[in-house]
Structure formats: C-alpha cells, structure tokens
Amino acid sequence: MTIKASSVPQQVIPLAIIFAAGITGLLVIRHFLVPDTFGEHGHYRADAVDEIAALPVSYAGYQACVDCHDDIFTAKQSSFHKGLSCETCHGPAGQHVEDQDKFKPAKPHGREFCILCHGYNVSRPSGFPQILPNMHNPGKACVGCHDPHKPTTPRPPGDCSACHAGIANQKAVSHHTDLQCNTCHEVPKDHITQPRLSRAEKPTSRDICGKCHGKDATGGIEEAPRIDMASHGGRYMCWDCHYPHDPEATK
Amino acid sequence: MSPKQPSMERRDFLDSMARRLPVWMFFLSAFSPENLLAQSDSATEPPPGYDPTKHNYAMGVDIHKCIGCGRCADACKNENHVPREPFFYRTWVERYICPPEGDAIVDSPNGGIDGFPEYKGDKEVLRTYFVPKLCNHCENAPCVQVCPVGATFVSRDGVVLVDESYCVGCRYCIQACPYGARYLHPETKTADKCTFCYHRITKGLLPACVEVCPTQTRVFGEAGHRSSPIWRFMRFGNVTVLKAYLNTKPKVYYSGADMEVR
Amino acid sequence: MDLHAVTQAAAEMPHVTGYMYPNEAELHWSILIVIYPYLTGLVAGAFILASLERVFNVRVLQPVYRLSLLTALSFLLIAPLPLLAHLGKPERSYEMFLTPHSESAMAMFGFVYAWYLMVVLLLEIWFDYRRNFIEWSKTKKAALTRLMYKVLSLGTTDVSEKALKFDDKVGRIITIIGIPSAFLLHGYVGFIFGSVKANPWWSSVLMPIVFLFSAIVSGIAMVLLIYMVTSMFRVKEISMPCLNRLAELLFYALIVDFSLELLDFIQRLYESEESIHILSDMISSRLFISLIVTQIMLGTLLPIFSIAMARFGRFPDEMKRVTYLFAALLVQLGIFSTRWNVVIGGQLFSKSLRGLTTYKLDVFGLEGILVSGVLLITPFIILAVLSRILPPWMESGHRAST
Incomplete structure (x- = not known):
C-alpha cells in the first residue's frame, strides 16, 4: 500500500466503512434470499412453472367420461350434440372420475340451462337452433321432449321460425311479412330433419323479385313498389343492395 | 437468455444456430435433453414426460x-377458483351490437355466465356477435416487461404465467395489459390471469374453456404444428389479433373479428 | 346516449357508463399512488432549488439552502410509504432488491431511491453539517445531546482549514451528481407512467419532462411556503431578495411546466387518435373539476398571474408576501391535482375506449383519506424534528467564511 493513512481525509474513512459494510451486508442477504431456481430459464423462479402445472384439475375432459360411458358417448356422437363435451352440461367431473360413488356430476333439469344456448338471442349466429322461451311450451322441462344426448326434436319443427327465429322476427315486422319462406327459398323435405345435410336453396336469379316488383308484374300485392327490371340496378343482383327479409320502406 | 428478447435478435440467434446445425448435432448426441434433465435438480424437473421446449401453445377464437x-x-371460474364475486374474470364473453351508424354497443353482464339479456335499445341492429376474451399470451408481453421482480414471465412453452408466491401485488402488470386480462386476486392479493389452464395442458388435457365450448368457437393447440387444430384455423380463418398495433404479438388469434372488436 | 342505456339496464355496476372490461371496473392504483409522485416531486424540486445556490452560486438563495435540503430529506423518507402500503404483499417488497427485473421501470425504484437517499441527500447533508456536528458535540449543554452529535459526526474531529475545504469540495461534487439524480428520481417516475403503451392517457414521451418541471414547481413553492411560515413562527425577518428570487424561479418554472402540458394537450388534440373521444369525454365529465378548475385555472394560471403582478408590479413588500404565500398554496393544490389527474385519470376510462368508471375515495382504511392525510402531514413533522437537530437557519453560522 502506497497510500499513507494521513493522506486520506479523516471524514472519508467512517463513510467508506459504512458504505462497504452496507453493500456487503446487502449482497450477503441477497445471496441467501434469492430463490434457488430463480433465473434457471429466464428472469423467474423455475419452480413456479411446476407448481402451476401441479395444480389440481376439476374438469376431467371427455376422454375420461368415454372410458366408462362409451354407450352414451357413441349415441351422442351421431347427434347434433356431437361437438359437446360431457362436462359442458354436467359440470366439472374430475371428482367423479376419482370416486364414482362419492361424487355425482350435475344433471341440469330445468329450462334455464338449455336456454343459455338455445334461447333466442339476436346476436347468435343465424341457423343456430333457438326458441322463444315464452312461446315454446312454457313451463315444460326441455328433457320431457328432447333427449339431451340425441336432441333431435320428437317431431319435425312445424315452422321455419323454430330454427331461424332471427330472420322470422325480422321478416314479421317488415313489408315482406306476408311472404312465406318458400315463396323465395326452395326447401327440400329433408331439411327439416337434417338441416345441414340438405340445405335450403337461396334464389339465384333476379326474376324471383321481378315477379312482384317488375314494371308489369302480376304477382304479389298492388302496392308493391315497381321498377324497370331492365334498367334498374344494372348487373347487380337485387339482394346485393336490398335485404329481402327486411326491405327498406322508402320507395 | 431472457425469454423476451426482441424477436429480430432471437431470429438472428436461431439463424446462427441453424447454420451450425452439424456441430450441434454432434453435441446433442452426447448432451441430449433427456441426458441433461436426468442430471438436473429434481425439484425443477417438469412433469414426467413433459418437455416444455417442445411446445408452443396458441388459441383460436372463431x-x-x-x-x-x-x-x-x-x-x-370452476377450474381456476376465480372468485365468483365481485367482477373478476380470467375469461369473459362480450356482446357487440353494431348499429348502422355510430359506435358499437358492448356489454358483458357477469362475463356472460348468466346469458345476455334481450337488447332493448332503440337503435337498429346492423351486425351483432359475441367475442370471447382472455389473456392473449403475448410473445412480447407488456405485463412481463413491467413486472419489477420477475413474478410474471413467458414460460418456455409460450404461456404467460404468474408466480403467486413471488408476486408483490404492485399491479403494474394490470396497468400495462392492453386487454384488461389481469386483476388482483382478492384472496391472495397477487396478480392473477388466464394460464391457458397450464395445469391441464401439461397433462395433455384441453383448457377448461375449450373443453366445454359447445360450438368449437375456441380451438387450442400447438402453433406451427401441422397436426394441430390451430394449423387449420390459421389456414382457413380470416385471422387477426387484438390491438396488433401495440406489437404485443398475441398467441390468441381471432377469426371474424371486425373493426369494432378491441 | 344509447350506449349508456344498455349497460345501465344491465345494471351490473351502476357507476360505469359505457363499457369497461370487467376487470377494469375497479381502479387498481388508488390515492396512495397519487401521493407517491407528489412526494417525490417535492423532493426533486427542493433539491434542485438547493443545488442552484450551491452549484450556480445564486447567493440570494442562501437562507433557504439548508432548509431545502432538509425539506427534500423529510419528504424522501416518507415517499416510499404510500407505495409500500399499496402493495398487495408488502412483506415481499424486498424482492425488488433481490431480483430486480432489468426491463421493468418500477424495478429500478429501489435503486434510484437508495442512490438518492444514501449517496446524494444524506452525504450532502452530512458534509455540510459535519463541522457543526463537531462544534455542537463540544458546546451543547446536555451530555446526551453532545453524544448524539458525536455519533452524527461519525467520530471525525478534523476541522482544519484543509478538512473544511475538502468538505466543501465534496459537497459541491455531490450536488453536481445530485442534479441529474434528482432529474432521474422524478423523470423516472414520469417514465413509469409514460412508458405504458396500453394506456393512451399516460403513454407520452413528454411525461418524464412534464413530471420533472411540475416537480420543480412544487418543490420551489413548498420551500417558499416553509420558509415563510417558519420565519413567521421564529419571528425573524424574511429576506426579501431571497423571497423575490424564489417567486421569480417559481414563475419561470410554472411557465415552462404549463407550456409543456399545453404542448402535450395540443399534440393529442391535433393527432386526434382513436382514444381522443373517450379522453375528451373524460375531461369534460369525470376530470372537469380536478383538471380544468383546480389544475389549470387555480393551480397554474392564477399563480402565474398573481406572481407576475406581485413580482414585477409595484407592490409593497407586505402585499408581495401575502401574494406569494397565496400563490404557493395554490400551486400545491394544482400539482396535487396534476398527480391525481395522471394517476386516477389514467384508470377512469376503459382500455376498450368505450366507457368510463368512477373512483370512490374511502375515508377510512389503508387507501382512504385519513391515511393519505397522515402520509402528507408526516413529512412536516419530520422536518420539524430535523430542524431541531440540524438547525437549517443560516444565521447560526455557515460556510459563509469560504
């Protein structure tokens, strides 16, 4: 050491000692307190990942259900509910897998649960089967008529509105209220029982509108707005501009 | 290496790794992950048979x-013990009602759990749809960036997790999340959010929300795996992410989200 | 608005208008987080004022030099308490020192704070008072008091010309380091908010600079207040040149601060991004009182005009003093409102930009008005105690000799 003690100002010495002690103390404490696995895979405690991965499972997953209830599963797989997991309706069944006698999964009985999906709501995709709970057999439990594992209706729906409630509601208050669905749509007989396999046709030509709205049309009511089919709208289809289920009121 | 290096750097790094592939192959034959894991501390071992480096999870919402x-x-809420009251959600469903003019009307009563009441407004409905929301598990997660202690992080399998026993509850991550996906758990007093049901997916199960979804709106799988449902979703869907301009690089992809969804 | 009608009908949370993400309905940062930047702002402002005298040799400010340092110290000691009280798990706060996340602005808090407290403020005060400690450890009457000063002097005894020169030199160096440190301390608090890209109300490059200048404003006004009030109690003549200079500095700082805030405001309005609608909704409803009335009108414009009139007009000294006191009080109100508008305002609107929520301030409880009041008053009590132990009054002999 070439620095003489006297050449260092007196006041630096206690300060240096305090700072050195403080920093050393902190480093020592830090060494003991930092969790063991911190920084192993990144700036976090690697053990935390395993702790989270080890959390208990509540929903067993449909595979676990199939192990015992394969009969119900097979039936369900050919029905409209084939995409549903068992626990969507029966609730978390992890405990039931652990101990079949002690814990029984829920069986929703009332109407409320089914209505969560099948009650009419304008925001649902059209074509999704929906009912108006107030009109559709009020007070009766859904399971009285529909088997949830094979929910096809016991008798085919009598009316298109059973499934296409959104469109039906809109049409009901529009100028087209008196038109039947099959005035414009060609509906195969099987569409009622197998809606996705045999689809209803949509019109492909302007003539179908022209039957009522053409200049010299004879179909439909007298008040129907008339246009010259040859000059009106050019090469566009009518429904490119007009919405047939709720045509605009202005002439 | 920190899990959230800017992607360019990571890409460069991967490129250089790939160029040295033959050398790596030689080393890997001696130090294969299995060999290394066998020697590592048993407390930090992943669940048996699960290798986080082989996964990269993503979700699709149609x-x-x-x-x-x-x-x-x-x-x-059932699976993750999210408090029923007052109003915290790891995932929730929003309803959008778009009138012909003006802003969309959005609501999410009780996160959609009890269904949605009939729309009684006086505006005409032009378009309307539901949008499920959850943590976007951003690759470039702002919540992870701001956490002062390293209590939230992107795991090696691409999931953003919270270390409940290390979080100090400062709530900076909640402020930093652009999607409102985080909340302070009223019992643990620590930040909480969706984990993609990490405890399920590491066991080969689906996240609870995907498991129960009756219409397959939600699909879950490995990003970039041909055999994953995500692959098909990404290929055929009109796919976007939420708030892409924030450069968070979400791992939750939306199909059919229009301009009102944010 | 129809938007409101629907969600009100849902009656989920009556205090929300429009749509908030469910997790957003409740504010996550409360009044405690309003107090924190307010306190650190006072620290930074008071220190910068002290450094003016020390580094830039603004001699007229000498009467408030030590007072500024002690004010800074008193507020700095309390500054971390609101943060600590607000943590969900305060007992884990030490983790910020154990495993600070290098990418997190908040992780640096512990280090910036420790640096500022230990390396800047305490050292500067110690070097400035060392000579007095030694003197008092010999001359004070009570033995216990003498012992206390002995301990405070850390056992040093050297009061030679050379040693005092060394004290002065080190003090000056520390102050020079201290200025950027004060900028860092508060600019960094601004960065905590300004760097949150998810929040359009916060996300702004100007945030650290606006925070800094509002800090200088609040610090000068606070020292001015304390100087006037303590002089009154001690029945001492107030140094009018010093007071005038303080008011002048306050005036300039206010002008710069207001210009910066105006620039930020105009920029937002002109860019008119996606968020502009919800932000203007918020300003005209939820934030009207605290932003337009207390922050801008009462807290900025009125003090600017009154100081300008008093300082540059031909007012009698008595009148000037009253005006300064009045202006400094209003500035405190204004700066507190500024902090409120940043912290609370940034959480009142939804990040979906579709709705507004309300903040309900409790009276009792950890995050209530009472605790906040205590946190705001404690620094003054600390200052009162400190000024007994370390009398800051310059009449009691200072390095005027040098």
Whole structure:
C-alpha cells in the first residue's frame, strides 16, 4: 500500500466503512434470499412453472367420461350434440372420475340451462337452433321432449321460425311479412330433419323479385313498389343492395 | 437468455444456430435433453414426460361460431377458483351490437355466465356477435416487461404465467395489459390471469374453456404444428389479433373479428 | 346516449357508463399512488432549488439552502410509504432488491431511491453539517445531546482549514451528481407512467419532462411556503431578495411546466387518435373539476398571474408576501391535482375506449383519506424534528467564511 493513512481525509474513512459494510451486508442477504431456481430459464423462479402445472384439475375432459360411458358417448356422437363435451352440461367431473360413488356430476333439469344456448338471442349466429322461451311450451322441462344426448326434436319443427327465429322476427315486422319462406327459398323435405345435410336453396336469379316488383308484374300485392327490371340496378343482383327479409320502406 | 428478447435478435440467434446445425448435432448426441434433465435438480424437473421446449401453445377464437352461452367463463371460474364475486374474470364473453351508424354497443353482464339479456335499445341492429376474451399470451408481453421482480414471465412453452408466491401485488402488470386480462386476486392479493389452464395442458388435457365450448368457437393447440387444430384455423380463418398495433404479438388469434372488436 | 342505456339496464355496476372490461371496473392504483409522485416531486424540486445556490452560486438563495435540503430529506423518507402500503404483499417488497427485473421501470425504484437517499441527500447533508456536528458535540449543554452529535459526526474531529475545504469540495461534487439524480428520481417516475403503451392517457414521451418541471414547481413553492411560515413562527425577518428570487424561479418554472402540458394537450388534440373521444369525454365529465378548475385555472394560471403582478408590479413588500404565500398554496393544490389527474385519470376510462368508471375515495382504511392525510402531514413533522437537530437557519453560522 502506497497510500499513507494521513493522506486520506479523516471524514472519508467512517463513510467508506459504512458504505462497504452496507453493500456487503446487502449482497450477503441477497445471496441467501434469492430463490434457488430463480433465473434457471429466464428472469423467474423455475419452480413456479411446476407448481402451476401441479395444480389440481376439476374438469376431467371427455376422454375420461368415454372410458366408462362409451354407450352414451357413441349415441351422442351421431347427434347434433356431437361437438359437446360431457362436462359442458354436467359440470366439472374430475371428482367423479376419482370416486364414482362419492361424487355425482350435475344433471341440469330445468329450462334455464338449455336456454343459455338455445334461447333466442339476436346476436347468435343465424341457423343456430333457438326458441322463444315464452312461446315454446312454457313451463315444460326441455328433457320431457328432447333427449339431451340425441336432441333431435320428437317431431319435425312445424315452422321455419323454430330454427331461424332471427330472420322470422325480422321478416314479421317488415313489408315482406306476408311472404312465406318458400315463396323465395326452395326447401327440400329433408331439411327439416337434417338441416345441414340438405340445405335450403337461396334464389339465384333476379326474376324471383321481378315477379312482384317488375314494371308489369302480376304477382304479389298492388302496392308493391315497381321498377324497370331492365334498367334498374344494372348487373347487380337485387339482394346485393336490398335485404329481402327486411326491405327498406322508402320507395 | 431472457425469454423476451426482441424477436429480430432471437431470429438472428436461431439463424446462427441453424447454420451450425452439424456441430450441434454432434453435441446433442452426447448432451441430449433427456441426458441433461436426468442430471438436473429434481425439484425443477417438469412433469414426467413433459418437455416444455417442445411446445408452443396458441388459441383460436372463431367469432362466427360463438353463441354467447358463457360456458367458457363459467368453467374457467370452476377450474381456476376465480372468485365468483365481485367482477373478476380470467375469461369473459362480450356482446357487440353494431348499429348502422355510430359506435358499437358492448356489454358483458357477469362475463356472460348468466346469458345476455334481450337488447332493448332503440337503435337498429346492423351486425351483432359475441367475442370471447382472455389473456392473449403475448410473445412480447407488456405485463412481463413491467413486472419489477420477475413474478410474471413467458414460460418456455409460450404461456404467460404468474408466480403467486413471488408476486408483490404492485399491479403494474394490470396497468400495462392492453386487454384488461389481469386483476388482483382478492384472496391472495397477487396478480392473477388466464394460464391457458397450464395445469391441464401439461397433462395433455384441453383448457377448461375449450373443453366445454359447445360450438368449437375456441380451438387450442400447438402453433406451427401441422397436426394441430390451430394449423387449420390459421389456414382457413380470416385471422387477426387484438390491438396488433401495440406489437404485443398475441398467441390468441381471432377469426371474424371486425373493426369494432378491441 | 344509447350506449349508456344498455349497460345501465344491465345494471351490473351502476357507476360505469359505457363499457369497461370487467376487470377494469375497479381502479387498481388508488390515492396512495397519487401521493407517491407528489412526494417525490417535492423532493426533486427542493433539491434542485438547493443545488442552484450551491452549484450556480445564486447567493440570494442562501437562507433557504439548508432548509431545502432538509425539506427534500423529510419528504424522501416518507415517499416510499404510500407505495409500500399499496402493495398487495408488502412483506415481499424486498424482492425488488433481490431480483430486480432489468426491463421493468418500477424495478429500478429501489435503486434510484437508495442512490438518492444514501449517496446524494444524506452525504450532502452530512458534509455540510459535519463541522457543526463537531462544534455542537463540544458546546451543547446536555451530555446526551453532545453524544448524539458525536455519533452524527461519525467520530471525525478534523476541522482544519484543509478538512473544511475538502468538505466543501465534496459537497459541491455531490450536488453536481445530485442534479441529474434528482432529474432521474422524478423523470423516472414520469417514465413509469409514460412508458405504458396500453394506456393512451399516460403513454407520452413528454411525461418524464412534464413530471420533472411540475416537480420543480412544487418543490420551489413548498420551500417558499416553509420558509415563510417558519420565519413567521421564529419571528425573524424574511429576506426579501431571497423571497423575490424564489417567486421569480417559481414563475419561470410554472411557465415552462404549463407550456409543456399545453404542448402535450395540443399534440393529442391535433393527432386526434382513436382514444381522443373517450379522453375528451373524460375531461369534460369525470376530470372537469380536478383538471380544468383546480389544475389549470387555480393551480397554474392564477399563480402565474398573481406572481407576475406581485413580482414585477409595484407592490409593497407586505402585499408581495401575502401574494406569494397565496400563490404557493395554490400551486400545491394544482400539482396535487396534476398527480391525481395522471394517476386516477389514467384508470377512469376503459382500455376498450368505450366507457368510463368512477373512483370512490374511502375515508377510512389503508387507501382512504385519513391515511393519505397522515402520509402528507408526516413529512412536516419530520422536518420539524430535523430542524431541531440540524438547525437549517443560516444565521447560526455557515460556510459563509469560504
């Protein structure tokens, strides 16, 4: 050491000692307190990942259900509910897998649960089967008529509105209220029982509108707005501009 | 290496790794992950047979399919013990009602768990749909960036997790999340959010919300794996992410989200 | 608005208008987080004022030099308490020192704070008072008091010309380091908010600079207040040149601060991004009182005009003093409102940009008005105690000799 003690100002010495002690103390404490696995895979405690991965499972997953209830599963797989997991309706069944006698999964009985999906709501995709709970057999439990594992209706729906409630509601208050669905749509007989396999046709030509709205049309009511089919709208289809289920009121 | 290096750097790094592949192959034959894991500390070992480096999870949400039944939000509360009261959610369903003019009307009563009341407004409905929301598990996660202590992080399998026993509860991550996906758990007093049901997916199960979704609105799988449902979703869907301009690089992809969804 | 009608009908949370993400309905950062930047702002401002005298040799400010340092110290000691009280798990706060996340602005808090407290403020005060400690440890009457000063002097005894020169030199160096440190301390608090890209109300490059200048404003006004009030109690003549200079500095700082805030405001309005609608909704409803009335009108414009009139007009000294006191009080109100508008305002609107929520301030409880009041008053009590132990009054002999 070439620095003489006297050449260092007196006041630096206690300060240096305090700072050195403080920093050393902190480093020592830090060494003991930092969790063991911190920084192993990144700036976090690697053990935390395993702790989270080890959390208990509540929903067993449909595979676990199939192990015992394969009969119900097979039936369900050919029905409209084939995409549903068992626990969507029966609730978390992890405990039931652990101990079949002690814990029984829920069986929703009332109407409320089914209505969560099948009650009419304008925001649902059209074509999704929906009912108006107030009109559709009020007070009766859904399971009285529909088997949830094979929910096809016991008798085919009598009316298109059973499934296409959104469109039906809109049409009901529009100028087209008196038109039947099959005035414009060609509906195969099987569409009622197998809606996705045999689809209803949509019109492909302007003539179908022209039957009522053409200049010299004879179909439909007298008040129907008339246009010259040859000059009106050019090469566009009518429904490119007009919405047939709720045509605009202005002439 | 920190899990959230800017992607350019990571890409460069991967490129240089790839160029040295033959050398790596030689080393890997001696130090294969299995060999290394066998020697590592048993406390930090992943669940048996699970290798986080081989996974990269992602979720797809198809808005056209969602019926707003709220089963996902309900199942999430069951599975993850999210408090029923007052109003915290790891996932929730929003309803958008777009009138012909003006802003969309959005609501999410009880996260959609009890269904949605009939729309009684006086505006005409032009478009309307449901949008399930959850943590986007951003690759470039702002919540991870701001955490002062390293209590939230992107795991090696691409999931953003919270270390409940290390979080100090400062709530900076909650402020930094652009999607409102985080909340302070009223019991643990620590930040909480969706984990993609990490405890399920590491066991080969689906996240609870995906498991119960009746219409397959939600699909889950490995990003970039041909055999994963995500592959098909990404290929055929009109796919976007939420708030892409924030450069968070979400791992939750939306199909059919229009301009109102944010 | 129809938007409101629907969600009100849902009656989920009556205090929300429009749509908030469910997790957003409740504010996550409360009044405690309003107090924190307010306190650190006072620290930074008071220190910068002290450094003016020390580094830039603004001699007229000498009467408030030590007072500024002690004010800074008193507020700095309390500054971390609101943060600590607000943590969900305060007992884990030490983790910020154990495993600070290098990418997190908040992780640096512990280090910036420790640096500022230990390396800047305490050292500067110690070097400035060392000579007095030694003197008092010999001359004070009570033995216990003498012992206390002995301990405070850390056992040093050297009061030679050379040693005092060394004290002065080190003090000056520390102050020079201290200025950027004060900028860092508060600019960094601004960065905590300004760097949150998810929040359009916060996300702004100007945030750290606006925070800094509002800090200088609040610090000068606070020292001015304390100087006037303590002089009154001690029945001492107030140094009018010093007071005038303080008011002048306050005036300039206010002008710069207001210009910066105006620039930020105009920029937002002109860019008119996606968020502009919800932000203007918020300003005209939820933030009207605290932003337009208390922050801008009462807290900025009125003090600017009154100081300008008093300082540059031909007012009698008595009148000037009253005006300064009045202006400094209003500035405190204004700066507190500024902090409120940043912290609370940034959480009142939804990040979906579709709705507004309300903040309900409790009276009792950890995050209530009472605790906040205590946190705001404690620094003054500390200052009162400190000024007994370390009398800051310059009449009691200072390095005027040098």
